[in-house]
Amino acid sequence: MAEAEQILEMLHISKSFPGVKALEDVSMSLAAGEVLAVVGENGAGKSTLIKILSGVYSADAGEIRLQGERLLLRGPKDAIERGINTIYQETSLVQDITVAENIFLGRQPTAAGRRIDWKRMIESARGIMKSLSIHLSPGALVSSLSSAQQQLVEVAKAFSRDAKIIIMDEPTASITVEDADNLFGIIRKIIRAGTSVIYISHRLKEIFQIADRVMVLRDGKTVSVSGVKETSEGEIVKHMVGREIGNLFGDASYQSGENVVLEVRDLARTGVYRGISFSLHEGEILGFSGLVGAGRSEIMRGIFGLDPVDGGEVLLGGQRLGRSSPAAALKKGIAFVSEDRRLESIIQGFSVRANITLLLLVRVLTRFGLISARKENGLAARYVTEFNVKTPSLDQLVMNLSGGNQQKVALAKCLSTNPRVLILDEPTKGIDVGAKKEIHTLIKELANRGVSIILVSSELPEIIGMCHRAAVIREGTMVRVFGKGELTEENLMAAAVGHMAGGSKRNG
Ligand SMILES: Nc1ncnc2c1ncn2[C@@H]1O[C@H](COP(=O)(O)OP(=O)(O)OP(=O)(O)O)[C@@H](O)[C@H]1O
Numbered sequence: 001m002a003e004a005e006q007i008l009e010m011l012h013i014s015k016s017f018p019g020v021k022a023l024e025d026v027s028m029s030l031a032a033g034e035v036l037a038v039v040g041e042n043g044a045g046k047s048t049l050i051k052i053l054s055g056v057y058s059a060d061a062g063e064i065r066l067q068g069e070r071l072l073l074r075g076p077k078d079a080i081e082r083g084i085n086t087i088y089q090e091t092s093l094v095q096d097i098t099v100a101e102n103i104f105l106g107r108q109p110t111a112a113g114r115r116i117d118w119k120r121m122i123e124s125a126r127g128i129m130k131s132l133s134i135h136l137s138p139g140a141l142v143s144s145l146s147s148a149q150q151q152l153v154e155v156a157k158a159f160s161r162d163a164k165i166i167i168m169d170e171p172t173a174s175i176t177v178e179d180a181d182n183l184f185g186i187i188r189k190i191i192r193a194g195t196s197v198i199y200i201s202h203r204l205k206e207i208f209q210i211a212d213r214v215m216v217l218r219d220g221k222t223v224s225v226s227g228v229k230e231t232s233e234g235e236i237v238k239h240m241v242g243r244e245i246g247n248l249f250g251d252a253s254y255q256s257g258e259n260v261v262l263e264v265r266d267l268a269r270t271g272v273y274r275g276i277s278f279s280l281h282e283g284e285i286l287g288f289s290g291l292v293g294a295g296r297s298e299i300m301r302g303i304f305g306l307d308p309v310d311g312g313e314v315l316l317g318g319q320r321l322g323r324s325s326p327a328a329a330l331k332k333g334i335a336f337v338s339e340d341r342r343l344e345s346i347i348q349g350f351s352v353r354a355n356i357t358l359l360l361l362v363r364v365l366t367r368f369g370l371i372s373a374r375k376e377n378g379l380a381a382r383y384v385t386e387f388n389v390k391t392p393s394l395d396q397l398v399m400n401l402s403g404g405n406q407q408k409v410a411l412a413k414c415l416s417t418n419p420r421v422l423i424l425d426e427p428t429k430g431i432d433v434g435a436k437k438e439i440h441t442l443i444k445e446l447a448n449r450g451v452s453i454i455l456v457s458s459e460l461p462e463i464i465g466m467c468h469r470a471a472v473i474r475e476g477t478m479v480r481v482f483g484k485g486e487l488t489e490e491n492l493m494a495a496a497v498g499h500m501a502g503g504s505k506r507n508g
């Protein structure tokens with residue numbers, strides 16, 4: 001009987017937060033060894049659903065049944081004990097200890113005298129990783145691993161705890177396509193062992209690679225559940241946003257100006273990057289492509305003055321920025337939306353309004369004195385509408401918004417300053433398809449208005465669809481700058497991994 005195969009059922013789950021109905025009568029089931037994808041726009045309720053399943057939140061109504069038995073969770077520990085393991089987007093690994101210690105954290109094998117049995121722990125970790133074909137050394141420090149590798153450690157850790165269900169909330173948001181393929185190979189091994197996987201992602205293509213069924217949430221309600229063979233990407237998008245959204249990148253025929261706005265000469269930071277030289281024109285969108293960890297974010301932090309540099313210079317409109325600080329860069333018209341929005345781009349404990357107008361205040365106050373509350377409200381309201389930020393009010397604390405909506409606030413905050421140069425580090429990471437298109441359109445509009453934009457992205461289609469030119473960074477050096485006609489996935493990928501297919505080095 002099909003019933004008997006269901007390992008998990010969530011029945012009629014509802015959950016409200018002040019002013020927000022996050023989930024309304026949502027039901028789902030999961031079979032043993034199945035991969036269920038959960039998709040939906042930013043704020044649709046995906047993370048809330050899995051937080052209920054992993055014991056972080058309790059539902060207002062409804063019940064969870066695990067192997068036919070009603071499941072009552074008093075907290076995340078309960079969920080783990082019952083075999084429900086969750087891997088969140090932000091890693092929960094302890095950075096300064098080894099892979100093996102992380103896998104067995106809190107339950108290290110002990111020898112006589114209750115001392116940790118290191119040999120056994122290393123051997124067990126090796127065995128678990130081997131069974132999943134994860135090629136990492138159990139003795140390596142986690143801090144020495146890339147984010148993709150750290151994710152594999154998380155998978156090994158979850159799997160080693162006799163997981164019945166492993167939940168992954170946007171596991172591929174910050175890793176490359178190759179790393180994602182590798183992760184999928186490992187997921188296939190997990191499900192062959194009978195473990196089930198719930199998989200949340202905004203990359204819809206992945207769903208067809210890895211999932212058996214896909215559930216679409218919209219505004220906290222289930223819109224559809226279908227087998228991946230019975231649906232299509234277009235249909236999923238339609239269910240997600242309630243309309244068709246058309247070509248993602250729109251028209252690519254637009255021009256950048258001749259004037260050089262920003263010039264970077266031989267910028268270097270010892271051991272991180274060196275010899276970074278390029279110029280950015282008025283109204284240009286210059287891409288920065290490369291593998292995760294190649295040093296792109298570090299270079300941007302150097303330009304913006306978040307990190308010190310050891311050599312080289314940055315010129316804005318022909319003038320040296322000098323030893324700049326973020327505040328100085330901002331005053332001169334450079335704005336930066338960092339990749340790590342949670343830590344750097346927004347203030348979690350401030351309201352949506354305060355976050356959006358924060359930088360503006362810094363900039364405007366010094367020149368014109370006070371900004372009126374009405375103006376502040378108007379501006380915040382405009383961005384909330386323009387970006388479709390899902391929030392009950394402008395007073396909502398940013399920490400209560402869904403991940404993607406936090407990202408939109410981070411963008412709005414930078415745009416409110418009317419920058420001349422805008423540096424965007426993975427601006428659509430974690431953003432749903434509908435909002436992604438809005439953000440792309442907005443970036444192009446800004447460029448058309450003369451704003452010069454640096455776009456760091458790990459998504460090749462985004463670089464190709466958006467940029468006039470794109471630099472490829474590999475191991476802290478600038479391999480090459482490709483012109484519009486040369487922007488192909490093959491060229492960018494080959495340069496990123498170091499297989500140059502002929503052609504000469506050219507900096508622009
Ligand atoms: N702790 C909280 N307090 C108040 N509101 C919350 C809280 N957690 C979530 N919400 C709200 O519940 C709704 C659903 O949020 P959730 O995080 O589940 O969305 P999501 O589908 O995971 O979105 P994303 O794709 O952006 O991660 C959103 O409107 C969000 O602002």
Ligand SMILES: [Mg+2]
Pocket residue numbers: 046047048402403404
């Ligand atoms: Mg989420």
